Amino acid sequence: MxxxxxxxxxxxxxxxxxxxxxxxxxxxxxxxxxxxxxxxxxxxxxxxxxxxxxxxxxxxxxxxxxxxxxxxxxxxxxxxxxxxxxxxxxxxxxxxxxxxxxxxxxxxxxxxxxxxxxxxxxxxxxxxxxxxxxxxxxxxxxxxxxxxxxxxxxxxxxxxxxxxxxxxxxxxxxxxxxxxxxxxxxxxxxxxxxxxxxxxxxxxxxxxxxxxxxxxxxxxxxxxxxxxxEWPPCPEPLATPPTPELRRAGGVFILPREVDQTTVILAGPGGLRQEDSPEFFASRIADFILGSGGFTSRVFSRVRTERGIAYGASSLWTTPVRYEGLVGVVTATRPERAVEAVELIHEILEDFRSAPPRDDEVALALEQIVNGYVFAFESASQIVGRRMGDRAQGLADEWLERYLEGIQTVTPERILEVSRRYIQPGEMTLLLVGDAARFGPGLEAFGPVYRLFTDGSYEPWEAGEDPGS
Known part of the structure; x- marks a missing residue:
């Protein structure tokens, strides 16, 4: 286009x-x-x-x-x-x-x-x-x-x-x-x-x-x-924002809450920044197909349509300009099906990184992203605002045009390559916020289990302790 x-x-x-x-x-x-x-x-x-x-x-x-x-x-x-x-x-x-x-x-x-x-x-x-x-x-x-x-x-x-x-x-x-x-x-x-x-x-x-x-x-x-x-000169330069050290140790964290819906987040370092590179562009199509593309995405269709585990589920693959973001899946389900949801999400992620996506999946993702892109330029205000935002982030002046060009060069093979490199389900961190007493067994299969507190601290479950006790 x-x-x-x-x-x-x-x-x-x-x-x-x-x-x-x-x-x-x-x-x-x-x-x-x-x-x-x-x-x-x-x-x-x-x-x-x-x-x-x-x-x-x-x-x-x-x-x-x-x-x-x-x-x-x-x-x-x-x-x-x-x-x-x-x-x-x-x-x-x-x-x-x-x-x-x-x-x-x-x-x-x-x-x-x-x-x-x-x-x-x-x-x-x-x-x-x-x-x-x-x-x-x-x-x-x-x-x-x-x-x-x-x-x-x-x-x-x-x-x-x-x-x-x-x-x-x-x-x-x-x-x-x-x-x-x-x-x-x-x-x-x-x-x-x-x-x-x-x-x-x-x-x-x-x-x-x-x-x-x-x-x-x-x-x-x-x-x-x-x-x-009338704007004065700056008294001194701003400090350089810190680069985060993302958690790479994995683990299962449970924050007990007596509610009827358990929020499930499984994610890890995403490995990519927003930049003019084939990997970045491939990650945008990969995320759409995996879970951000709505009803047709892999995560939504399998978690909701096929298994009826949750009303909604989606992927995330964030790509800040200065440092790597996160990649993973988010959903919410009944406590009794939380472990089943985690097992299915792991299965979906492993399937996604085992074979290239279908040509029709890539074509649909490209069509949706490119067509949606046009609506970002409906008014002079939108255009000026986008240019200012790109400048503030340190992106090239022609970034908007380059993004549209780059996204259309993505192939199924490139998506598979990027997914295999950066989507690592076994190394991701898992968080469940919900009624732990109603969780089924099996969470220990995804890593050491910790009880999380709202001050950010956590402690291991005692040996043999039920997550909800």
Whole structure:
């Protein structure tokens, strides 16, 4: 398939990359601001404040405007604004009428560069986060994903699980180091901490900007120059995010919970990163055929359609840009069928790596992925956003086109080669979150069995002990 989406042009203003794509079909303009710097660039004790930062920028007012005045201004100008963050950075997306773009940019600049960190907004966020932490164990599925990441990634940002103690307010200097107390950062959400982190992240060298919609570059350039001129230089470079040491020891971990559905996760190191390589492209087709492709996938059809073990089951094969991800299978079933589900998943994985997939499976996967790819370019905003995302991850400017080309070169033989190399069921880690007293026998066949606790610790089952005892 030959597909040539419109390209967002890359410009540079004050050494900041600015992507632009003109689309005059509606009198609307989208402004995107992406900043590098997040949880992965800072020590664990800064994690809660970094997680709160985007919410407080949106809801905590500015130095000159209280939160309700910011909301009133957004309503008056008919603006749509979203602010969010991920492990590696943060973003803001503003949608404005062309005619009110000047005051819209002034407000956006004020919010991003001079946040007010309203004390009441801080406490609202803290209360919501504490309640989320307290309810964490009420959702076995979410609990399972969090604990599995902690098992696999250990003391790495992906594996961090924050507790009430990490978020709760601390009296000045209590249970903190002298340096924190003297700097005014004893509280994990102290204003001094928020301002320090904001200053490290929201600065010029960390910035990528995008403009899409009813604005020519001739009109956009002076607006962007005025918007960017007030961004200060970064005080120092961000730390390089750590590379995780993934768990490779395998084992069976049971987190007992008296619920009627047992969450089952079987996964191990995936061996691949997102990059321009035949192995990466083959892994995308392999994952689709194995379990991410829905009803037609191997995992879904055998676990649900043929055996009726679960309502849903899927594979995962994550491929971050900087380090290898995970490959495996996830499902949920009745406790009495949990061991049967694990046995079947092992069988499916071994079958998958024993022979090439059928030609019709590969053709269907290619058709679905390529056709779905086209819908990622339906609007100027999507195109600009994708280009900015690729730039932020360090991918080539032509990555979107190269991905489409590479995915269409995958053969069944290449899929088999990649699957045999990286899918190793016998070395994967198995986690079950459910009513262990109702599990059948046989889990010890998949490795040493451990009882897992929600603080991340675990201990072996005693010899002869039933998993549910």
């Amino acid at each position: 030959d597909f040539a989406p419109p390209r967002a042009r890359e410009h540079e203003i004050l050494e900041v990359p600015v992507y632009h794509l003109h689309d005059p079909s509606l009198p609307l303009v989208d402004i995107f601001v992406q900043v590098r710097g997040g949880v992965s660039h800072f020590p664990r004790e800064d994690g809660p404040a970094l997680t709160a930062l985007s919410s407080l920028i949106r809801n905590g007012g500015t130095r000159t405007l209280p939160p309700d005045s910011v909301d009133a201004r957004l309503d008056l100008l008919a603006l749509q604004l979203s602010v969010g963050s991920g492990g590696g950075g943060a973003f803001a997306a503003l949608n404005s009428l062309t005619g009110t773009l000047d005051p819209a940019l002034e407000l956006l600049q004020e919010m991003l560069l001079r946040p007010g960190f309203d004390p009441e907004a801080i406490e609202v966020w803290r209360g919501q986060e504490l309640e989320r932490i307290r309810r964490r164990e009420d959702d076995p599925g979410s609990l399972a994903y969090g604990e599995f990441n902690r098992l696999m990634f250990g003391d790495h940002p992906v594996g961090w699980v924050f507790t009430e103690a990490d978020v709760a307010a601390s009296p000045e200097g209590q249970e903190t180091g002298r340096a924190e107390a003297s700097s005014g950062e004893a509280d994990p959400l102290a204003r001094a901490r928020l301002e320090r982190l904001h200053g490290r992240i929201y600065c010029r060298e960390n910035l990528i900007v995008g403009v899409a919609g009813d604005l020519s570059w001739e009109d956009a350039e002076p607006l962007m120059e005025a918007f960017l001129r």
